[in-house]
Amino acid sequence: MDFSIASILALDGVTNGAVYALLALATVLVFAVTRVIFIPQGEFVAFGALTLAMLQLGKVPGTVWFLIVLAVGAALSDLVSGLRHGQSMARIGRNLASTLVYPLAISGLVIWAAPQNFPLLVQALLTLALVTPFGGLIYRLAFESLADASVLVLLIVSVGTHFALTGLGLFFFGAEGYRNPSFWDARFSFGPLALSGQTVIIFLASIALIVALWLFFERSLYGKALRATAINRLGARLMGISTDGAGRATFTVAAFIGALSGLLIGPTTTIFYDSGFLIGLKGFVAAVFAGLSSYPQAMAGALAVGLLESFGSFWASAFKEVIVFGSIVPVLLWRSLRDPHTEEH
Amino acid sequence: MIPRKFGFPLFAAAMLALPLLPLPDFWITQLNYIGLYALVSLGLVLLTGVAGLTSFGQAAFVGVGAYTAAFLSVKLGFSPWITLFIGVGLSVLVALLLGAITLRMSGHYLPLATIAWGLALNYTMANMEWLGKYDGILGVPPISFAGFNLGSGRGIYVLIWLFALGGALAVTHLLDSRPGRAIRSIKDGTTMAEAMGISTFRYKVIAFVLAAMLAAVSGWLFAHFQRTVNPSPFGIHRGIEYLFIAVLGGVGHVWGAFIGAAVVKIVEDQLQTLLPALIGTSGNFEIIVFGLVLIAVLKYAPEGLWTFIGRWMPAHRRERDWANAAPLPARDKPATGELLLEVDAVRKEFGGLVAVNDVSFNIRAGDIVGLIGPNGAGKSTTFNLITGVLSLTRGQVKFRGQSVGGQASRDIARLGVSRTFQHVKMIPEMTVLENVALGGYLRTSSGTVKAMLRLDRDEERRLFAEAERQLERIGMAGQMHELAGNLALGPQRLMEIARALCTDPALLLLDEPAAGLRHKEKQALGDVLRQLKREGMSILLVEHDMDFVMGLTDRIVVMEFGTRLIEGTPEEVQASPVVRAAYLGTEH
Numbered sequence: 001m002d003f004s005i006a007s008i009l010a011l012d013g014v015t016n017g018a019v020y021a022l023l024a025l026a027t028v029l030v031f032a033v034t035r036v037i038f039i040p041q042g043e044f045v046a047f048g049a050l051t052l053a054m055l056q057l058g059k060v061p062g063t064v065w066f067l068i069v070l071a072v073g074a075a076l077s078d079l080v081s082g083l084r085h086g087q088s089m090a091r092i093g094r095n096l097a098s099t100l101v102y103p104l105a106i107s108g109l110v111i112w113a114a115p116q117n118f119p120l121l122v123q124a125l126l127t128l129a130l131v132t133p134f135g136g137l138i139y140r141l142a143f144e145s146l147a148d149a150s151v152l153v154l155l156i157v158s159v160g161t162h163f164a165l166t167g168l169g170l171f172f173f174g175a176e177g178y179r180n181p182s183f184w185d186a187r188f189s190f191g192p193l194a195l196s197g198q199t200v201i202i203f204l205a206s207i208a209l210i211v212a213l214w215l216f217f218e219r220s221l222y223g224k225a226l227r228a229t230a231i232n233r234l235g236a237r238l239m240g241i242s243t244d245g246a247g248r249a250t251f252t253v254a255a256f257i258g259a260l261s262g263l264l265i266g267p268t269t270t271i272f273y274d275s276g277f278l279i280g281l282k283g284f285v286a287a288v289f290a291g292l293s294s295y296p297q298a299m300a301g302a303l304a305v306g307l308l309e310s311f312g313s314f315w316a317s318a319f320k321e322v323i324v325f326g327s328i329v330p331v332l333l334w335r336s337l338r339d340p341h342t343e344e345h
Numbered sequence: 346m347i348p349r350k351f352g353f354p355l356f357a358a359a360m361l362a363l364p365l366l367p368l369p370d371f372w373i374t375q376l377n378y379i380g381l382y383a384l385v386s387l388g389l390v391l392l393t394g395v396a397g398l399t400s401f402g403q404a405a406f407v408g409v410g411a412y413t414a415a416f417l418s419v420k421l422g423f424s425p426w427i428t429l430f431i432g433v434g435l436s437v438l439v440a441l442l443l444g445a446i447t448l449r450m451s452g453h454y455l456p457l458a459t460i461a462w463g464l465a466l467n468y469t470m471a472n473m474e475w476l477g478k479y480d481g482i483l484g485v486p487p488i489s490f491a492g493f494n495l496g497s498g499r500g501i502y503v504l505i506w507l508f509a510l511g512g513a514l515a516v517t518h519l520l521d522s523r524p525g526r527a528i529r530s531i532k533d534g535t536t537m538a539e540a541m542g543i544s545t546f547r548y549k550v551i552a553f554v555l556a557a558m559l560a561a562v563s564g565w566l567f568a569h570f571q572r573t574v575n576p577s578p579f580g581i582h583r584g585i586e587y588l589f590i591a592v593l594g595g596v597g598h599v600w601g602a603f604i605g606a607a608v609v610k611i612v613e614d615q616l617q618t619l620l621p622a623l624i625g626t627s628g629n630f631e632i633i634v635f636g637l638v639l640i641a642v643l644k645y646a647p648e649g650l651w652t653f654i655g656r657w658m659p660a661h662r663r664e665r666d667w668a669n670a671a672p673l674p675a676r677d678k679p680a681t682g683e684l685l686l687e688v689d690a691v692r693k694e695f696g697g698l699v700a701v702n703d704v705s706f707n708i709r710a711g712d713i714v715g716l717i718g719p720n721g722a723g724k725s726t727t728f729n730l731i732t733g734v735l736s737l738t739r740g741q742v743k744f745r746g747q748s749v750g751g752q753a754s755r756d757i758a759r760l761g762v763s764r765t766f767q768h769v770k771m772i773p774e775m776t777v778l779e780n781v782a783l784g785g786y787l788r789t790s791s792g793t794v795k796a797m798l799r800l801d802r803d804e805e806r807r808l809f810a811e812a813e814r815q816l817e818r819i820g821m822a823g824q825m826h827e828l829a830g831n832l833a834l835g836p837q838r839l840m841e842i843a844r845a846l847c848t849d850p851a852l853l854l855l856d857e858p859a860a861g862l863r864h865k866e867k868q869a870l871g872d873v874l875r876q877l878k879r880e881g882m883s884i885l886l887v888e889h890d891m892d893f894v895m896g897l898t899d900r901i902v903v904m905e906f907g908t909r910l911i912e913g914t915p916e917e918v919q920a921s922p923v924v925r926a927a928y929l930g931t932e933h
Contacts, residue, residue, distance in 0.1 A: 037453060039460075142640050145644060146643065146644060149643075151451075151452065152397065152398075152399055152452060152453065152456075153647075155399070155453060155456055156399065156588060156592060156639065156643060157640050157643055157644075159401065159585050159588070160589070160636045160637070160643070161636060161640065162636070163582075163589075163632045163633070163636030163639065164632070164635075164636030164637050164640070166636075167629065167631075167632040167633030167634075167636065168633055170628045170629070170630065171624060171628075171633070175626075288454075288457055292453075318468075318472035319468065319469070319472060321464065321465070321468040322469050322472070325461040325462075325464045325465040325468075326461070326465045328461040329442075329443070329446060329461070332446045332450075332454060332458055335450065336446055336447065336449050336454075
């Protein structure tokens with residue numbers, strides 16, 4: 001290996017690492033606010049990439065029907081709990097409307113827009129608008145009524161959600177894989193290094209999102225409310241912060257980050273309905289590097305995972321996944337030596 | 346109704362005699378799979394349902410057992426009876442490594458590590474030339490035993506079900522034993538178990554290793570039943586499915602593993618033909634149903650399907666067979682007046698907050714010392730410093746002349762310091778007697794293997810005799826067969842005292858034993874403590890209730906804002922203007 005190969009591998013690793021960093025941030029965020037270890041984070045990546053691919057083909061993406069199914073499911077649970085608690089018809093109607101209006105509206109818009117062959121950027125925005133509401137709906141259907149359960153139960157539910165979403169992904173997208181076109185076809189060379197426009201976009205988008213998240217949590221009142229929920233649910237509730245609302249908002253942010261990651265990674269690799277699992281788990285390994293708690297460490301971990309993967313695939317391509325997932329063992333060892341206390345659970 | 350003790354032999358005999366019936370081969374094959382799945386899920390019952398940990402990597406342990414069997418018998422010509430031990434040994438090594446790394450940290454690191462381990466192992470299998478890559482290893486020889494060929498469906502059926510039923514019996518035995526109660530005690534936090542002298546880390550590792558062993562045995566059987574192995578049945582999704590089986594069946598119950606395995610296997614086959622036909626394309630659509638059912642079970646029936654069957658089973662009632670049991674060994678007690686506990690300038694800082702500020706006092710054998718003070722005075726923190734739950738920032742604690750500062754609470758318990766808790770800590774689904782027997786952990790020695798083989802009965806009888814004696818001592822012998830969770834708060838606190846007494850302590854530490862008790866219950870508690878004092882017990886009592894403390898103690902230490910205010914007899918303390926100021930405020 002000479003310097004030029006190393007620099008190409010490093011660039012490749014850092015590019016993927018930037019996407020893993022986004023997923024790692026989402027994982028840490030979801031765990032901090034809701035204590036859910038969110039295994040299906042990667043599913044949003046596949047949904048994002050595949051939705052854009054369908055729009056590119058001028059077809060109505062399966063995500064539309066998927067979203068309607070989830071929204072109707074959430075509306076039904078609204079209805080049942082409304083009737084059970086003896087709420088007035090007007091109130092039940094308002095709840096149903098607030099659950100259904102956005103998903104149905106965006107679905108209608110996408111059905112209309114799909115055959116129009118809009119520019120790539122418009123389709124990307126439609127994709128984000130379509131996949132983002134999945135987060136809140138999934139939280140409501142799977143996790144909300146279990147919000148006070150143990151981390152272990154939530155983790156098992158999370159795995160069940162992953163199962164259901166993967167199967168439904170197969171149903172709505174089919175078994176075929178797609179590769180999206182680049183957002184920007186420009187190429188820049190710096191000596192041996194060739195930087196593609198897509199790489200530049202990945203970096204810029206990741207940095208922009210990280211800065212936006214930082215501003216949100218440090219500067220906005222709602223961001224601070226979410227952090228308060230993360231530290232103490234009961235305390236936050238006594239301060240008038242809705243912990244259910246916090247959970248939904250967090251999952252919505254997670255879905256947005258997932259969909260965006262899907263758009264970013266879509267042009268660099270072929271995405272199948274179940275590709276998200278492995279991509280998400282790599283973000284997840286990065287989050288474990290950070291003990292599921294520190295955002296800067298999660299970002300560092302994500303870059304490490306990306307580099308490990310690119311150099312691993314150069315030296316032992318068949319074993320790159322083994323190397324990436326095996327690396328969690330020494331990291332956990334380091335964490336347990338550094339911070340050996342066990343907490344009550 | 347059939348008495349409970351005949352239930353298992355009858356069921357086992359029926360299952361093992363089944364292949365004699367003219368059952369179609371299809372159903373024998375199904376039952377073979379059910380036995381194999383149940384064996385793996387049995388491990389998860391122990392790990393998840395009993396110990397409160399979980400693993401998504403059990404399929405990988407199955408893979409270790411299966412690949413070891415296939416590789417060694419096909420490539421190197423080993424006998425299957427040798428590969429069984431090698432496969433189980435390998436999975437034990439992996440489980441020890443993963444457990445040693447993750448089980449000292451909070452509970453969710455084990456499942457995370459097992460996800461990574463499952464994925465990594467699966468990719469390794471799929472890429473190793475000498476393991477046949479994705480094609481795996483073909484032509485695994487059948488098992489033969491004493492001239493019988495166990496290769497056919499009916500032949501291996503007997504072997505599979507012998508292992509599955511044997512596993513169930515061993516786990517059932519384990520759960521009703523000294524190590525079993527220790528494993529049950531780690532589910533809801535570790536403080537109480539450690540205070541009883543149990544190394545919670547050790548039992549977490551044991552539970553994980555046992556689960557891995559059961560999975561590896563299932564893999565060994567699988568390889569010789571299928572006669573071929575390839576990576577796909579050992580992937581992460583199958584690992585999740587095993588957990589699904591355990592949760593669906595009832596994750597806290599041994600037989601839940603079997604019910605879950607049967608339901609999942611039969612329904613899975615139906616769904617695999619029904620769903621693709623319904624949808625029109627092929628694919629693993631059954632995972633949608635599995636995922637949704639898993640979520641629904643955890644939400645609406647967390648005890649799984651076993652709840653619907655278990656309620657028809659006769660309730661287990663322990664037979665009182667310890668009437669003539671020999672007493673457990675007792676420690677030599679300190680002579681009255683001997684210096685027992687020396688607390689010397691102990692200090693605890695949480696960041697900038699000094700919770701306990703250089704507090705000193707002594708306890709002599711036979712004394713009842715009260716530790717009182719307003720809310721937030723640092724009483725419970727002092728208590729936790731003495732018992733090793735919190736680490737000292739500075740200062741020294743000596744017990745019977747030996748320095749115990751900085752030691753783990755289970756080591757301090759071993760020296761003869763036993764305690765109760767401000768918020769009762771117990772195992773609600775065990776009986777009062779079993780909860781009290783937990784206190785005798787350090788006075789007994791039976792290990793996991795002994796318990797599984799039922800070689801621990803003599804010691805168990807001695808332990809239960811001791812536990813009953815302690816319950817009699819506090820007047821609760823009549824309630825010993827009740828579930829601890831069904832007791833009112835007063836009896837629960839008394840039960841904690843009996844549990845502490847069962848450790849044969851030289852010093853008893855009671856953390857607010859009267860908190861939340863009604864008047865009558867307080868009187869009963871006071872009588873018990875006075876009786877213990879007559880018997881020569883030394884007690885340190887943290888309490889709020891002034892009347893209670895004044896009538897009971899020999900000496901009182903008063904704390905305020907982390908510092909010792911005054912120490913003296915109850916009369917001196919009552920007369921002290923500083924104490925009045927601390928409790929009622931000063932006149933200005």
